[in-house]
Every structure is written in C-alpha cells, then in structure tokens.
C-alpha cells in the first residue's frame with residue numbers, strides 16, 4: 001500500500017547539503033535506492049507527524065484534522081498508514097518506507113494495539129519465509145521487513161509508563177527499537193538529563209531489549225567504537241520537530257520559535273534530532289538492516305520452524321549484543337538460511 005509519496009512535491013534546498021560527518025553507509029551502489037523501512041509508534045500528540053515531516057524536509061504526513069469535539073472521547077482504532085519517500089543522503093538514494101500507527105495508546109486497554117503491531121511485524125517476516133521456501137523465486141519480491149521502530153516516549157520528566165514498558169518489552173526481540181523522547185523541548189536541559197537517566201534505568205530494570213548501538217565487530221575502526229559509545233550515552237534520543245525555517249546568514253535553519261528565543265532542531269546542543277537522522281539514514285542504516293535480516297529475522301525463523309514462540313510466552317529472546325543491561329536469555333544457535341535479496 002502506498003498511502004502518500006513525497007516524490008512529486010516541490011522540495012526546498014535541503015538543510016543538510018552542508019552537513020558532513022565521518023563514517024558513512026556501505027550501500028553506495030544501490031542504484032534504485034536502498035529500501036529502509038521504519039515504523040513510528042507513540043501516543044497522539046507526541047510529535048510523530050512533525051518528526052517525519054522534519055526528517056523528510058517536506059510534508060509527507062498531513063497534520064491530523066481537528067475532529068468533532070463531541071466525538072473526541074471516542075478512541076479511534078489504531079491504523080497502519082504507509083508512506084514512501086525518496087531520499088538522498090550523502091550521495092546515496094534511499095527509498096524510505098514509513099509505517100505510522102495513529103491511534104496507538106489512545107484507549108484504556110491497549111493490548112489490542114500491542115498484539116496488532118507484533119502481528120504486523122511478524123507478518124513481514126512470514127512473507128520472506130514463504131518466499132524463501134518457494135521453488136521458483138519471485139524476482140520482483142519486495143522485502144517489507146521493518147528495520148527500525150522509533151518509539152515515542154512522552155516528555156513527562158518522571159519515568160517510563162506501563163504502556164512504554166509493555167510495548168518495548170514485547171517487541172524488542174522482533175524489531176530494532178530506538179526510544180525517542182518526543183517534544184523534548186518541553187523539558188529544560190537539566191530535566192532532560194535526569195529524564196534520560198530515569199528512562200535508561202527503567203530500560204535496564206525491566207530488561208527491555210532496545211537497539212543499543214552494540215560495539216562493532218573486531219575489524220571495525222576505533223572511530224566506530226567511539227561513535228557507538230557516544231550514541232549509547234545519548235539514548236533515548238531527545239527530538240524536536242518543526243515546520244518553521246528561518247534564514248540565518250544565508251542558510252536555512254529549522255526552528256521552533258518561542259517568546260524567549262528559538263530551539264534549533266538541527267543544533268546538537270538543542271536537540272538530538274540531527275544525530276538520530278544521521279543514525280537512521282547514514283551511519284547505522286546498514287547495521288539496522290543487517291541486524292533485521294541476520295539477527296531478528298533468523299531468530300524468528302528458528303522459532304517458527306521449531307514451533308517455539310518466546311515472545312508470546314513472555315520470555316523473549318534477545319540477541320547477545322543487545323540489551324541495555326537485560327539479563328539476556330541466550331538465543332539458540334541460528335542456522336543460516338538463504339535470505340531473500342533485500
């Protein structure tokens with residue numbers, strides 16, 4: 001399903017045309033564009049829509065219309081909305097497939113949302129599994145496995161809520177979860193530091209297997225090791241999104257304006273947005289894809305073929321390099337399959 005596409009829209013010059021960081025992706029040869037599938041989950045009002053539009057530098061998801069106030073108490077069921085955007089990052093084409101989940105967490109009992117998201121993620125694995133088992137391969141097969149889930153945490157300043165813990169704990173062995181604090185400018189810098197610590201304490205205490213920027217393989221350079229350590233210290237990413245662009249010394253700068261000043265979305269001192277954008281579209285796109293294919297999918301495949309389902313039994317496996325600190329259950333030895341070309 002292709003709900004929206006940014007392909008034909010007028011695009012202003014990218015605010016990233018000047019940005020260059022060390023390290024880059026490994027897929028420069030992908031001519032048609034490297035598919036990268038990202039799911040966004042979080043309650044309404046945490047800035048998912050604005051985040052996507054900021055990330056893509058265009059209106060991909062139109063803002064939700066103001067509903068009938070008399071019907072406002074009726075929670076709409078969660079939906080899966082798909083958007084496809086052609087991006088170019090550091091000379092490389094990326095076909096960014098976004099799966100948004102408006103309506104998540106709006107009810108009192110969100111069990112149905114958890115189950116549906118899990119089923120949606122596993123369904124994409126099932127498609128690949130079925131394709132691998134075909135005698136004659138479909139050359140046009142589209143791999144729809146989801147490479148990352150951005151989970152939006154409310155900027156409460158307190159700690160994780162039950163809904164956050166439950167969702168991330170259930171899905172961490174199926175998808176690369178990257179926790180983000182939405183509307184992070186609602187907190188002062190000091191509050192943000194403390195909130196990040198509390199969130200990470202909860203992640204450790206509840207054994208939540210998030211994507212934790214694991215140390216790279218031995219042959220990787222020191223720079224990557226340092227970069228990953230820096231990123232680990234940054235999780236959860238504090239993001240700020242905006243639609244306003246001002247001109248500063250001839251350069252477009254994206255800001256949220258307040259009577260007391262501006263928050264610059266792409267300024268590392270104001271928000272982690274730019275680091276997260278770079279992680280997703282550049283430095284870690286390969287890692288997220290590789291781990292989905294060779295770690296998470298292989299684990300699912302093993303479970304499926306051996307008839308075990310550790311997620312629903314509540315003792316989810318996590319991959320060894322995961323877990324902020326979870327006392328990880330070691331995964332079974334994973335037989336190598338014949339992955340479908342991504």
Ligand SMILES: Nc1nc2c(ncn2[C@@H]2O[C@H](COP(=O)(O)OP(=O)(O)OP(=O)(O)O)[C@@H](O)[C@H]2O)c(=O)[nH]1
Nearest residue numbers: 044045046047048049050064102183184239240241
């Ligand atoms: N302060 C602040 N407000 C934000 C930020 N991002 C979005 N907003 C505002 O928060 C409101 C909700 O933003 P959305 O992006 O629509 O949030 P959503 O999570 O997509 O919510 P739904 O559209 O209801 O599903 C809007 O008024 C945005 O302008 C942010 O980073 N900081």
